Amino acid sequence: MLKNLLFLLLIAFLGNSYAQYWQQQVDYRIDVKLDDKTHRLYGEIAFDYLNNAPSTLDSLYIHVWPNAYKNGNSALAKQLEGEGKKLSTIDTAKLGSMSALAFKINGSAVSWSYHPKHEDIVIIKLAQPLAPGKSLTLTTPFIVKIPSGSISRLGHIGQSYQITQWYPKPAVFDHKGWHPIPYLNQGEFYSEYGSFDVSITVPKNYVVGATGELQNSTEASFLDSLAQDTKIRMSEIIALPGGTLRDSFPPSASEWKTLRYMQDKVHDFAWFADKRYKVLKGSVKLPESGRNVTTWALFTPANALNWQNAIEYINDGTYYYSKWNGDYPYSAVTAVDGTISAGGGMEYPMITVIGNASTARELEVVIVHEVGHNWFYGILGSNERQHGWMDEGMNTANEMRYVATKYPDNQDLSDMVLGGKLHLNDLDHHDMGDIFYRFLAVVDADQPIETHSADFSSANYGAIMYQKTGLIFQYLRNYLGDELYDQCMHRYYELYQFKHPYPEDMQRVVEGVSGRKLDWLFGDLIQTTNIIDYKIKKAQRVEPLNTYTVKVKNKGSVAGPIGVSSLDKAGNILETQWTNPTDTRSTLIFKGNPAINEFAIDPNRNIPELNRSNNRILVNKALFKKLEPRKLEFMLGDHEANKTNVFWTPMMAFNHSDRTMLGVAVHNFGLPFKPVQYFISPMFSFGRKTVGGVAEISKTCFPTHGARSIKTGISIKSFGIDDDPNGQRQSYYLAATPYLKFNLVSDTRPKGYANDLTIKALIRRDIFPTDMSTEYGAKINQTMQWNKAKFSYESQMQLEGVIGYQDQVFDQANVIRISTSQQVKINYLDRKMTREFKLRLYGGFNLAYNPGSSYYNSMGRYSISMFGTAGYQDVFAENYFFNRATVYGVQYTDDMGGFRTGSNNLRMSNYWASTVNATIQLPIQPNMFVAFADFGVYDNGVGVAALYNAGLGINLGDIVGVYFPLVQSVNMGDLYQNYKTSIRLTLRFNPFNLPYKLSTLLK
């Protein structure tokens, strides 16, 4: 009773805030003719603009978005440049524009101007301000030059037309003010509701799909006859050969037809015209009202195989979205086949365009997603540019639910990767988003869901705005239960259909209907990159009461509810209980049940949790175990829910001393990420006739305070050092480096900022034919990075110390060094190609230095090298070297002095050194060719010496470099005497850090 009373009060409250709501009304009349020879639209538009705002308007902002395609200066062009598409260099015939504009208001010409920054926005100063409750009529002719369909959403591919965002249209004015926005590819729209009356004139043999209800009965019978024909001839159409069918258009009829479409309560109008379209027609009965909606599929013969059941997909999508959110309000739904560049599909009111799909299932998911946008975009008209998750994310939540409802046993992700060849065993449709999001979050490359569309990295635009939102609303649905969740969504739909809801409106409705505080969702999960990690601590049977006490803990930074289930041996859920969202530690009481085999947090992966390895506890009579059966698989795969997956990968290596090494790696590098990772790779050395290799084990944890993540691990390596001419005894090393790595970036960091602190220790044994040595060392390194689109900065500070002992001569050597490197990268070209300039400063100072009296001093093992670390100087065994026997090698790591020259003259200091290294990518294709110059000063023991060199090189990422010096200072010797030794190779490769490398690419 109390709950009901509260509910009524809430409804009264919701009703109250709803009463103050207002929005503008725009009613359009458009006449347009398609010239399919010159690819132009000739149009006349008139719209009535009714000011429902409580304030007077003195200007209007009008979007004329075809101008986004006009040249390289538009916001669209600048965004596409970042993706490697340059509007400034493509053939002008492929560009688009809007011209012939001559605005009149209530019949009188007005003065207007383009927005100072955006030629796709027009500003009209109103001679007579528009008072509240008053309306005006704006008219103008317009000509659209239709751009190539390969650029973005508006376009044509041959005579296939996708006419979208094509007419002058006012920006939204709402209670937050005007929202004039330039057209973008990554970033969607915001439009006023109203009515459309559009007349489209095209050559008679075009098949047209459009927003709105068709008014011409002859055209309606033409479409019906096409649908009849397609249905009868379907197998024949599928069997038609491809190629010419796809690409050739029948000649255009000389006669014309004018099609009229009318529609109320929509905020946009799009149309698609193609002479090749085949047509399927269907109908779906809505779940609540029982009303029938007509469904249409328009597709080219080349795609008939995948499209033959498209009506089923459109019908099912319309049915389920109606059921879960509220009935579809319009009379028709259309999906058309089109080759657009903006993702898999694009939504417009009542009509969607779908890109090429490789399988029928993929097509179904895209169609359902785009049809679903009728709810989240079409009917609930949020500001997509600003709060993209309100349409894309909410729609993805429904899409995930659709696939899980219709195909409960789907293995969509498993089937997708290499046709299911890898061991991806139980990954379903929702796991695509789950894995992608969690991967980005683990490597700290994610951004908050509530991010402006243009500020998202392209990886995050998909993984966060779409997928993470979908996942967290699946989490909410799991928490509330389907029934209550559906009530929330229905209420939101009733209150905000044909309106402009904001995030706070959605939160108010969902909290009001559910009666729960949802700050953990609308705050933590949407506004921040806070992470989820729940842990099951204990499950204890309480015999006298016949119950189980289960203790769980919230280890993450999201104050969310934890769902705990008891499961039987087959994995079926017996009972589920939820904790209170704000409790860090909770105790749940489960009824005793002899079938209980284990307790698990979120066994169906409905919570996008970073660490799922602490989610289960097995019940074995009185014994509780956290064990899972093991499974060994080839190469790579996924971590199945109730198994421990171990993978094995064949390994091969090569170096000077070991010759070829063959072996195997046993590891758990699978999907999704595991906090405990191991990689053990013993390899047989054909050079030394014994076993060497690498092993590394680490654990990553995500503390609530301080560091974002802490990785603890140990790396062990053993490789050969030198040839053994006598075959007596092999020289090799065995090094163990335990380490702690702190990711110190806070969740509120600016984008692209990184701060890592690594503390490392070293225990190392080197075995030589005549002697043995032992070294102990420690190293502290802090690396801070600041990455912007055209600029990046990296600052490194390092303190290291090593002490070494010779077994035979009881000799001791040591070094303590402090060093820093500062590096800046700037894009110096970005109009036609992106090329960067890199400047690095290095300074190193030995606080203590004792080379000892024997082996170490002869080779400068602890000296500061002007060249960078050679194999013999890689004391901490951090890199892979082809030759560790000598400093006179070809291969160096690009650290210390970083000189890009060979080694026919050693240049080292036992005291201090400082260098400047400049590298510029040459403005030629591809971007791997560089010019370099190095300058340095150092104390050579006698005095201060200066060196320089310069030359050309090849640089592949930051991983491999090959450098050819052309000039060098005289004190470096004669460059051309033995040129081969002047060529230098750098290699920076560590397979264990690959996920981090990937993360920097994704940033």
Ligand SMILES: [Zn+2]
């Ligand atoms: Zn979408």
